[in-house]
Amino acid sequence: MNKEGLQKISYGVYIVNTKNSGCIINTLTQVANDIIIISVNKENYTNKMLKKHKKFNITILTKNTDMQLIQTFGFTSSKDNDKYKNYHTQKDSSNIPYIKEHMAALIEATITQEIDLNTHTLFIAKITNTKKLSDEEVMTYDYYHQVKKGITPPKAPTYEKPKKGYRCSICGYIYEGNTLPKDFVCPICGAPATVFEKID
Ligand SMILES: Cc1cc2nc3c(=O)[nH]c(=O)nc-3n(C[C@H](O)[C@H](O)[C@H](O)COP(=O)(O)O)c2cc1C
Known part of the structure; x- marks a missing residue:
């Protein structure tokens, strides 16, 4: 669908x-x-x-x-x-x-x-x-x-699984894309790129 x-x-x-x-x-x-x-x-x-x-x-x-x-x-x-x-x-x-x-x-x-x-x-x-x-x-x-750059968590009814990206290990925010910029800062909890985990 x-x-x-x-x-x-x-x-x-x-x-x-x-x-x-x-x-x-x-x-x-x-x-x-x-x-x-x-x-x-x-x-x-x-x-x-x-x-x-x-x-x-x-x-x-x-x-x-x-x-x-x-x-x-x-x-x-x-x-x-x-x-x-x-x-x-x-x-x-x-x-x-x-x-x-x-x-x-x-x-x-x-x-x-x-x-x-x-x-x-x-x-x-x-x-x-x-x-x-x-x-x-x-x-x-x-x-x-x-505007707020907010994300949808898995338990919200509107959640859709991302295909590829990086997950913030602190709050679960998912950056969708193949490469996470080194200076990326989590828009939800402010964590640095180093705490992000790759997801496939
Ligand atoms: C923008 C946004 C929208 C959400 N919409 C819903 C929703 O409509 N229904 C729902 O069950 N959870 C929704 N959630 C997820 C819950 O708020 C989340 O799972 C929360 O941690 C549950 O907390 P609790 O265990 O204290 O109930 C939404 C979260 C966000 C950030």
Whole structure:
């Protein structure tokens, strides 16, 4: 199948926060007046916590969001570390934390249905509250890739295996190409070219 067409789908970039866990997602859509859907990989710890707690909130990232925050929430697991420890957090009405700085809005929701998509779970949720957090411009998925030079990790639904390249052994960033420049610096974690491993 030619998957080229899929690259033209537009998304935003979000944090889904639940009790004891949170991660970056791009797969959020409002599908009815008070209903949103999100798709979360079964290997992500956040998937387990969503199934357990049934409540979550979403914050909408803006163009000013730091890449370090995306690295923490999109490339490390809440199973291994407290992602919130270096951030100033607020609590929503269900006592679930969220980061307010450089976020455009907060959406609180309760899960009403779960659909098994094999690798991912599609969570259908009723919106219970929303709040504008700032007037900063929202970050689109395209902006994340084109301007912030962000990458797609393996557990995101939009991930495609690269054919050839070099993988950063610190954060997993993949440089696609035959030769990695000696002065290359990882755009996600700042690691030097020497820590990159060749992949075929
Ligand atoms: C830009 C971006 C988009 C992502 N989109 C999704 C997504 O839609 N669904 C998903 O399950 N993971 C997505 N991820 C991957 C998770 O954020 C990542 O696997 C995270 O480390 C999971 O953390 P956890 O184990 O604490 O849940 C995305 C990551 C990035 C950086």
